[in-house]
Amino acid sequence: MDVTPKTADAAQQLVDVGRRFDARNWVLGTSGNFSVVVARDPLRLLMTRSGLSKGALTADGFLEIDGAATAIHPVDGRPSAEALLHLEIVNAREAGAVLHTHSIWSTMLSDRHASAHGLAIANYEMLKGLAGVWTHEHREWLPILENDQDMPRLAAHVRQELHDHPACHGFLLRRHGLYTWGKTLPDAVRHVEILEFLLEAVGRMER
Ligand SMILES: [Zn+2]
Numbered sequence: 643m644d645v646t647p648k649t650a651d652a653a654q655q656l657v658d659v660g661r662r663f664d665a666r667n668w669v670l671g672t673s674g675n676f677s678v679v680v681a682r683d684p685l686r687l688l689m690t691r692s693g694l695s696k697g698a699l700t701a702d703g704f705l706e707i708d709g710a711a712t713a714i715h716p717v718d719g720r721p722s723a724e725a726l727l728h729l730e731i732v733n734a735r736e737a738g739a740v741l742h743t744h745s746i747w748s749t750m751l752s753d754r755h756a757s758a759h760g761l762a763i764a765n766y767e768m769l770k771g772l773a774g775v776w777t778h779e780h781r782e783w784l785p786i787l788e789n790d791q792d793m794p795r796l797a798a799h800v801r802q803e804l805h806d807h808p809a810c811h812g813f814l815l816r817r818h819g820l821y822t823w824g825k826t827l828p829d830a831v832r833h834v835e836i837l838e839f840l841l842e843a844v845g846r847m848e849r
Contacts, residue, residue, distance in 0.1 A: 664697025
């Protein structure tokens with residue numbers, strides 16, 4: 643059964659998420675973007691409009707797009723170029739929500755570990771906050787992709803990484819930020835909190 647949230651409910655939830663993430667300095671200066679699947683067949687995503695401060699979102703700060711990233715409501719709305727990345731994730735992972743943040747730690751660690759094309763995080767209790775992880779004896783591989791302003795090209799790269807790393811709960815764009823997702827919006831929010839916590843812990847302990 644389809645359990646996607648109603649559009650108005652999803653918008654209100656994303657307004658709250660924006661305030662929380664802004665308070666943590668994860669979406670400064672209009673950075674980041676959020677989406678929630680509000681229908682599956684045909685696919686519809688409610689997504690933040692570009693250029694808005696995520697700490698001060700209102701109900702009209704969103705756009706409904708279809709599976710080709712075309713604006714459905716309002717029809718003259720311009721979806722964020724990064725909508726293509728959200729769609730890749732939704733399609734590859736059957737995600738109900740996708741969240742993208744720009745924290746200091748994701749920015750720094752995505753550069754420091756870029757030559758390894760990823761960052762391994764293992765043996766932390768907080769890993770148990772990731773869906774399907776039941777023990778701290780888990781090794782999470784967070785792929786790192788080169789940043790790219792050519793979104794169709796970056797979307798193809800994202801599709802390949804998600805295929806190559808079927809167990810990953812998120813990925814980093816180099817010197818840019820974190821993408822993660824969840825079956826529901828609360829799951830995706832939890833993944834941001836867990837991954838940002840782990841990135842900060844790893845970053846502070848590295849020399
Ligand atoms: Zn970004």
